[in-house]
Amino acid sequence: MKVTIVGTGYVGLVTGVCLADTGNHVIGLDVDADKVARLSRGECTIFEPGLTDLLQSNLAAGRFRLTTNLKEAVEHADVIFIAIGTPPKADGSADLSMIERAVVDIAKAVNKHTVLVMKSTVPVGTGARVEQLIASHTKHPIDVVSNPEFLKEGSAVDDFLRPDRVVIGTDSEYAATLMKELYAPFVRNNHPIIVVKRAASEMVKYAANCYLAMRISFINQVANLCEKLGIDVDEVRTGMGYDARIGSHFMYPGAGYGGSCFPKDVQALWHVAKAAGIEADLLRAVHEVNEQQKGLLVDRIRSHFGDLKGRAFAIWGIAFKPKTDDIREAPSLRIIEGLLAGGATVRACDPKGLDHLKKEFGDKIQYCTDAYAALPGADALVICTEWNEYRSADFDRIKAALKQPIIFDGRNLYSVDQMKRRGFTYYSIGRPPVKAS
Ligand SMILES: NC(=O)c1ccc[n+]([C@@H]2O[C@H](COP(=O)([O-])OP(=O)(O)OC[C@H]3O[C@@H](n4cnc5c(N)ncnc54)[C@H](O)[C@@H]3O)[C@@H](O)[C@H]2O)c1
Numbered sequence: 001m002k003v004t005i006v007g008t009g010y011v012g013l014v015t016g017v018c019l020a021d022t023g024n025h026v027i028g029l030d031v032d033a034d035k036v037a038r039l040s041r042g043e044c045t046i047f048e049p050g051l052t053d054l055l056q057s058n059l060a061a062g063r064f065r066l067t068t069n070l071k072e073a074v075e076h077a078d079v080i081f082i083a084i085g086t087p088p089k090a091d092g093s094a095d096l097s098m099i100e101r102a103v104v105d106i107a108k109a110v111n112k113h114t115v116l117v118m119k120s121t122v123p124v125g126t127g128a129r130v131e132q133l134i135a136s137h138t139k140h141p142i143d144v145v146s147n148p149e150f151l152k153e154g155s156a157v158d159d160f161l162r163p164d165r166v167v168i169g170t171d172s173e174y175a176a177t178l179m180k181e182l183y184a185p186f187v188r189n190n191h192p193i194i195v196v197k198r199a200a201s202e203m204v205k206y207a208a209n210c211y212l213a214m215r216i217s218f219i220n221q222v223a224n225l226c227e228k229l230g231i232d233v234d235e236v237r238t239g240m241g242y243d244a245r246i247g248s249h250f251m252y253p254g255a256g257y258g259g260s261c262f263p264k265d266v267q268a269l270w271h272v273a274k275a276a277g278i279e280a281d282l283l284r285a286v287h288e289v290n291e292q293q294k295g296l297l298v299d300r301i302r303s304h305f306g307d308l309k310g311r312a313f314a315i316w317g318i319a320f321k322p323k324t325d326d327i328r329e330a331p332s333l334r335i336i337e338g339l340l341a342g343g344a345t346v347r348a349c350d351p352k353g354l355d356h357l358k359k360e361f362g363d364k365i366q367y368c369t370d371a372y373a374a375l376p377g378a379d380a381l382v383i384c385t386e387w388n389e390y391r392s393a394d395f396d397r398i399k400a401a402l403k404q405p406i407i408f409d410g411r412n413l414y415s416v417d418q419m420k421r422r423g424f425t426y427y428s429i430g431r432p433p434v435k436a437s
Contacts, residue, residue: 001024001025001078001079001178001181001182002024002025002076002077002078002079003016003019003024003025003026003027003077003078003079003080003081003182004026004027004028004029004073004074004076004077004079004080004081005019005026005027005028005029005080005081005083005119006029006030006073006080006081006082006083006084006102006106007029007030007082007083007084007085007102007120008028008029008030008035008036008039008045008066008083009046009083009085010046010048010151010153010156010260010326011083011119011120011149011151011156012028012030012081012083012084012119013028013039013044013045013046013051013055014048014051014151014156014157014160015081015083015119015149015160016028016064017051017054017055017058017064017157018054018157018160018161018186019182020054020058020061020063020064021054021057021058021063022185022186023063024063024182025063025076026058026063026064026065027064027065027066027067027072027073027076027077028064028065028066028067029066029067029068029069029070029073030066030068031068033068036066036067036068039055039066040059040065040066042055042056042059042060046324046325046326047323047324047325047352048153048154048156048157048323048324049154049155049157049158049323050157050158051156051157054157070105070106070109071109074106074109074110074111074114075109075111077114078112078114078115078178079114079115079117079178079179079182080106080114080115080116080117081117081119081147082099082102082103082116082117082118082119082120083119083120083149084098084099084102084120085098085120085260086098086099086120086121086122086264086268087260087264088263088264088267088268091271092264092267092268092270092271092287093123093267093268093271094121094122094123094264094268094271096122096123096126099118099120099122099126099130100130100133103116103130103133103134104133104134104137106134107133107134107137107138107142108137108138110138110140110142111140112140113140113141113142113143113174114140114141114142114143115142115143115145115172115174115175115178115179116130116134116142116143116144116145117145117146117147117179118130118144118145118146118147118148118202119147119148119149121148121149121205121206121209121261121265121268122146122202123202123206123268123269123271123272124199124202124203124206124272125199125202126202127144127145127146127169127198127199127202128144128198128199130144131144143170143172143174143175144170144198145168145169145170145172145175145179145198146167146168146169146170146198146199146201146202147166147167147168147169147179147201148167148201148202148204148205149205150163150164150165150205150208151163153259153320153321153323153324153326154321154322154323154324155323160186161186162186162189162191163183163186163187163191164191165191165192165193165194166179166183166186166187166191166192166193166194167194167196167201167204167205168180168183168193168194168195168196168201169195169196169197169198169199169200169201169202169204170195170198170201171197171198176195179193180193180195205265206265206268206269206272207269209261209262209265209266210265210266210269210283210286212250212262213257213262213263213265213266213286213290214282214286215249215250215251216250216251216252216254216256216257216262216290217257217285217286217287217289217290217293218251219233219237219250219251219252219253220253220254220256220289220290220293220429220430221289222236222253222430223253223429223430224296224429224430226430226431227429227430227431227432230432232416232430232431232432233253233429233430233431234412234430234431237251237252237253252411252412253412253429253430254293254331254386254410254411254412254429255293255294255296255297255331255332255335255384255410255411255429256290256291256293256294256296256331257290257320257331258294258320258321258327258328258329258330258331258332258333259320259321259326259328259329259330260326260328260329262290263287263290263329264329266283266286266287266290267283267287269283270283270284270287293331294331294334294335295334295338296410296429297331297335297382297384297408297410298334298335298338298339298342300408300427301313301338301339301380301382301408302342304380304406304408304425304427305379305380307342307343308339308342308343308344309342309343309344310343310344311339311342311343311344311345311379312344312345312346312347312377312378312379312403313339313344313345313346313347313378313379313380313381313382314347314348314349314368314374314375314378314380314381314382314402315332315335315336315346315347315348315349315374315381315382315383315384316349316350316371316374316381316382316383316384316385316387316390317332317349317350317383317384317385317386317387317390317411318330318332318333318348318349318350318353318354318356318357318384318385319332319350319352319353319385319387320332320385321385321386322385322386322387322388323352323387324352324353325352325353325355325356326353326356327350327353327356327357327360330353330384330385331384331410332348332350332384332385333360335382335384335410336348336361336365339382340364340365344379345365345366346364346365346366347365347366347367347368347373347374347375347378348361348365348366348367348368348374349367349368349369349370349371349373349374350385350387351387351389354367354369371389371390371393372394372397372398372401375397375398375401375402376401377401377403378401378402378403379402379403379404379406380402380404380406380407380408381398381402381406381407381408382407382408382410383407383408383409383410383411383413384410384411385411386411386413390413391413393414395422395424399422399423399424404425404436405422405423405424405425405436406424406425406426406436407419407424407425407426407427408427409426409427409428409429410429411429412428412429412430412431414426414428416428416431416432416434419434420434423436423437424436
């Protein structure tokens with residue numbers, strides 16, 4: 001099939017190369033000419049396991065190419081996917097202006113019956129609004145379909161190749177048939193392709209993300225309570241997780257969720273509810289608990305040290321989760337801001353996220369590619385992302401390099417007993433603090 005992907009960021013690029021890999025002829029269209037040039041050379045613009053190989057092999061096979069030329073990209077396609085960002089506005093509602101501009105331009109360029117697929121996460125009713133927006137700009141039939149994406153950064157390629165389910169929102173039989181054909185190679189494991197009403201499909205994505213975010217805020221609130229009551233949240237989490245109705249996924253306490261999806265989607269659905277006349281108090285609470293959680297580590301550092309002026313901190317992990325270079329809304333950013341505001345200095349390390357971090361903080365902090373190079377002379381180590389390579393750390397080296405053996409762990413990487421045994425002062429989330437004797 002001939003496919004165009006509009007927007008070649010995390011979702012668009014993964015979608016594009018995965019669809020090309022099953023034999024489709026795919027064009028990636030982006031307004032960012034530098035990104036298009038780099039991707040065309042086979043240079044991956046994001047870090048995502050397995051993506052570079054897929055990009056390069058499909059470029060070489062001639063099944064995937066990139067352009068900034070909208071007319072060429074639109075005329076090529078039977079199916080056009082929109083994978084443009086939907087960032088939050090100042091009030092938290094979804095900003096659809098980039099999408100609205102793009103769909104009007106696309107409608108003007110369409111030269112045949114075309115399926116226009118919303119892969120971006122968009123509020124309920126957006127499909128209907130897009131249909132209205134484009135109606136006067138084309139004589140050709142355009143089926144506006146919702147097809148939310150559920151991939152997770154860090155395992156995006158794998159998630160796209162083996163989705164738990166594919167959700168398609170449309171009333172058009174023509175569009176549903178095309179979409180099912182496109183996805184058939186990815187559901188050979190008998191995972192379902194679910195065809196529902198368009199608005200229901202739009203809601204599935206928001207409801208799914210909000211539910212996952214709610215589990216994180218829930219366990220974080222339980223963790224904070226556990227800490228106050230002298231209980232280890234790990235014991236509680238384990239005891240809960242074996243209940244088949246609950247399970248253990250997305251039940252890890254930490255320094256809060258980040259990324260480009262959960263924070264904005266929770267707020268966006270809250271706005272959708274408000275516009276529909278419903279006060280979605282639960283969603284507001286999920287967001288507020290997360291905001292407080294992002295400040296927890298800095299509060300803890302302040303209460304340990306008092307004045308932060310002249311103190312130095314080593315940060316391990318910047319990305320909002322491991323195996324990605326994405327730092328959007330990462331708790332680490334809030335933690336660095338808090339430390340700098342208190343007059344401390346920061347040396348930050350992350351296996352993939354440092355380039356993005358430099359754009360945020362410039363010369364206000366120092367950057368280390370080697371985790372251990374961030375430590376010498378620091379007052380404490382602060383862990384913000386659970387990268388695998390931090391899990392079995394060289395504790396003797398950490399102890400020797402820090403001024404005092406103190407770790408603030410926002411991801412509960414180490415066991416409390418281990419830290420006691422090794423003589424660290426250790427603060428984690430929802431577990432009893434350890435004081436070095
Ligand atoms: N990142 C994720 O993990 C994830 C997962 C599921 C869904 N989503 C949703 O998918 C959408 C895209 O997210 P993302 O993280 O891939 O965004 P992104 O910011 O990484 O990529 C968006 C791309 O769109 C391009 N773009 C903007 N306007 C354009 C236009 N008019 N024409 C062509 N290209 C244009 C940008 O240059 C950029 O390359 C969002 O709605 C997001 O909520 C994201």
